Amino acid sequence: MNYIPHTEADRKEMLAKIGIESKEQLFDQIPNSVKFEGELNLPAGISELELKRLMKEINLKNGDTERFNSFLGAGTYEHYIPSVVGHILQRSEFYTAYTPYQPEISQGTLQVIYEFQSLICELTGMDVANASMYDGASAAAEAVFMACGQTKNNKVVISTTVHPEYRQVVNTYAATKGIEVVEVGMKDGTTDLDALAGVMDDDVAAVLFQQPNFFGCLEDTEEINKIVKQKGSKRLLVPIVDPISLGILRPPADYGADIVVGDAQGFGNSMSYGGPHVGFFAVTKKLVRKIPGRVAGRTVDKDGKPGFVLTLQAREQHIRRDKATSNICSNQALAALAATIAMVTLGKQGIQDLASQCIKKANYTLERLCKLKGVERAFTKPIFKEFVVKTEDNIDNTNKQLLKNNIIGGLNIGCFYSELNNHALLCVTEVKSKQQIDELIAAWEGLK
Numbered sequence: 382m383n384y385i386p387h388t389e390a391d392r393k394e395m396l397a398k399i400g401i402e403s404k405e406q407l408f409d410q411i412p413n414s415v416k417f418e419g420e421l422n423l424p425a426g427i428s429e430l431e432l433k434r435l436m437k438e439i440n441l442k443n444g445d446t447e448r449f450n451s452f453l454g455a456g457t458y459e460h461y462i463p464s465v466v467g468h469i470l471q472r473s474e475f476y477t478a479y480t481p482y483q484p485e486i487s488q489g490t491l492q493v494i495y496e497f498q499s500l501i502c503e504l505t506g507m508d509v510a511n512a513s514m515y516d517g518a519s520a521a522a523e524a525v526f527m528a529c530g531q532t533k534n535n536k537v538v539i540s541t542t543v544h545p546e547y548r549q550v551v552n553t554y555a556a557t558k559g560i561e562v563v564e565v566g567m568k569d570g571t572t573d574l575d576a577l578a579g580v581m582d583d584d585v586a587a588v589l590f591q592q593p594n595f596f597g598c599l600e601d602t603e604e605i606n607k608i609v610k611q612k613g614s615k616r617l618l619v620p621i622v623d624p625i626s627l628g629i630l631r632p633p634a635d636y637g638a639d640i641v642v643g644d645a646q647g648f649g650n651s652m653s654y655g656g657p658h659v660g661f662f663a664v665t666k667k668l669v670r671k672i673p674g675r676v677a678g679r680t681v682d683k684d685g686k687p688g689f690v691l692t693l694q695a696r697e698q699h700i701r702r703d704k705a706t707s708n709i710c711s712n713q714a715l716a717a718l719a720a721t722i723a724m725v726t727l728g729k730q731g732i733q734d735l736a737s738q739c740i741k742k743a744n745y746t747l748e749r750l751c752k753l754k755g756v757e758r759a760f761t762k763p764i765f766k767e768f769v770v771k772t773e774d775n776i777d778n779t780n781k782q783l784l785k786n787n788i789i790g791g792l793n794i795g796c797f798y799s800e801l802n803n804h805a806l807l808c809v810t811e812v813k814s815k816q817q818i819d820e821l822i823a824a825w826e827g828l829k
Contacts, residue, residue: 444789446652450817451789452746454767454808455595456517456544457655460625460647460735461812463726466719475718481677484690490714491689494677497661497717500724504627504732505641506634507663512717513674513709514660517644518547521589521621522554523662523673523707524640528587528617529560531671536561536584540572542594543621545797551589570598570760570769578608587617587640592633593626596794596806597743597767598760606637624648624661626765628729628736640664647810649723650716659716669693673707738811739766742818746809749822756825759804767808769794769801776803779828786824 387395396402408416427435446459470476474489481487481494494512501510514520525537537555539548541564548564555562563585565576572590588609592600602620609618617639625647633641646658664672670693678692727735747768750756755773770791772779780790795802809818 449784449787449789450820452791452807452809452813452821453789454810455792455806456546456644457652457658458647458766458808458810459652459812460810462649462651462719463723465726466649466722469722470715470719476715481691481714484688488689491677491691493714493718493721494675495679495689496725497721498677500721501624501645501661501663504624504632505622505638505663506632507638507641508666509669509672509676510661510663511672511674511676512661513713514642514662515709515713516646516656516658516660517621517642518544518550518660519554519709520642520644520660520662521547521619522551523709524589524619524642525551525555525560525562525587526558526707527640527664527668527671527673528619529558531668532586532615532617534584534586534615535559536563537587537589538563538565538577538580538585539589540565540567540577540591540594540600541798542567542570542572542596542598542600543589543591544595547591547621570594570596570762571600572605574601574604574608577605581608581611581614581616585616587619589619589621591621592630593623593765593767596760596769597764597808598762599630599765602631602633602636610637623765625732625736625739628732628734629740630736630765634665639668645717645720649719649721657713657716659713659720673709735811736765739809740764742766742811742813743768743809745815746807746813746818746821749818750807750825753822753826759801766810767806769804769806771804774803774828776805779805779825782828783821783824786820788821788824790821 392404396404401407451459475493481490484491497512498510502508514523528537529535537560539551539562552562563580565580566573571594577588588605590600590605592602594600606618609616618637619640619642620633620638622633622641622643624643624645641663643661644658645661650659662672662674669676672693675691676693677689680688680690682688724732743764743766747758747764747770750770751758757771759769759771776791776793780793783790791805791807793802794804794806
């Protein structure tokens with residue numbers, strides 16, 4: 382079927398209108414030496430039926446969690462997605478929505494953003510949340526900008542237990558504004574508190590840590606806060622949190638957080654080969670004027686009927702970009718809608734149950750694995766849904782063998798931490814059944 386709308390007569394008419402004889406004349410200004418001559422090395426055209434068959438064959442070469450038992454996490458997670466999420470997302474008014482500049486025609490999108498913000502505030506305990514963050518990593522980087530702008534300091538401290546790719550993004554952002562990023566090491570899988578205390582000075586704008594951290598371990602939030610908020614300090618505390626963990630862990634507001642960021646992909650959004658994700662950004666009331674992106678609010682019209690509007694968005698992000706504290710202007714409303722539907726569908730008790738299952742199943746898996754020869758627990762700290770094991774065997778070879786059993790093993794974190802080669806980071810969420818976990822154990826035990 383020919384999908385090109387112009388007929389030969391149409392093309393001749395257009396060429397005559399602009400005064401040339403052939404379309405090749407449109408490119409006369411390009412030197413012949415750089416023009417491609419001949420035919421591209423591409424297969425001949427095929428029918429739609431043949432194309433669909435070919436694409437299906439190619440797709441079957443990919444692995445997915447329907448056919449493979451996956452224990453891979455490290456930032457993108459397999460969680461249960463209620464079926465209602467897909468049904469609502471497929472409504473055209475949602476999946477075609479753009480940034481809601483005009484409230485009179487954007488009530489649905491604005492309400493979605495408002496509900497998402499409200500739920501993030503419920504989970505984190507913070508006063509205000511925004512929408513528009515791309516993912517957890519860029520939200521963390523935006524928090525660095527915000528903290529430096531608020532404190533007028535130009536140095537931030539980040540723990541090496543924060544996801545390595547988050548740290549890479551933070552460093553990339555910081556370099557554009559000459560912000561110094563100081564990394565502090567770890568001890569037994571969590572932030573080295575002595576090292577953290579040792580780098581605290583009056584030039585530090587903020588301290589970033591992750592809860593649970595990259596290794597799945599739980600940080601000592603109270604001690605970190607004490608170090609950061611020493612008497613007279615204006616430093617900001619910035620935890621990067623897994624929102625699902627907040628179904629059972631203390632909300633960041635309770636331990637003194639000023640800015641809370643993270644990634645809500647685990648709520649309602651599939652892994653999809655690593656994206657898109659949906660970041661979130663929540664702050665205390667005193668910081669609301671510095672928040673990046675936009676904030677939707679609930680109000681009433683002149684007749685007293687409820688409605689939704691953009692109550693706050695920094696114009697500098699659009700028209701005076703050189704003065705902006707942030708230049709993020711996109712809108713992740715569709716991914717935020719998926720997260721919102723999932724959170725509402727689960728409810729408070731459902732999120733608590735989900736978090737509880739993650740803890741129980743991860744600890745069960747860790748205990749079973751550590752009974753195998755050559756496998757031991759890497760860190761002693763409590764875990765949430767991820768954990769690290771040390772192996773005597775090459776973990777890459779182990780993963781190749783597991784894959785033959787249709788099992789996707791853990792991440793060899795030696796690619797990020799040279800001192801942790803042959804340490805595997807595994808993830809076990811609520812979707813894993815006891816049978817699937819036992820299959821992992823049996824396959825691992827049977828490796829040659």
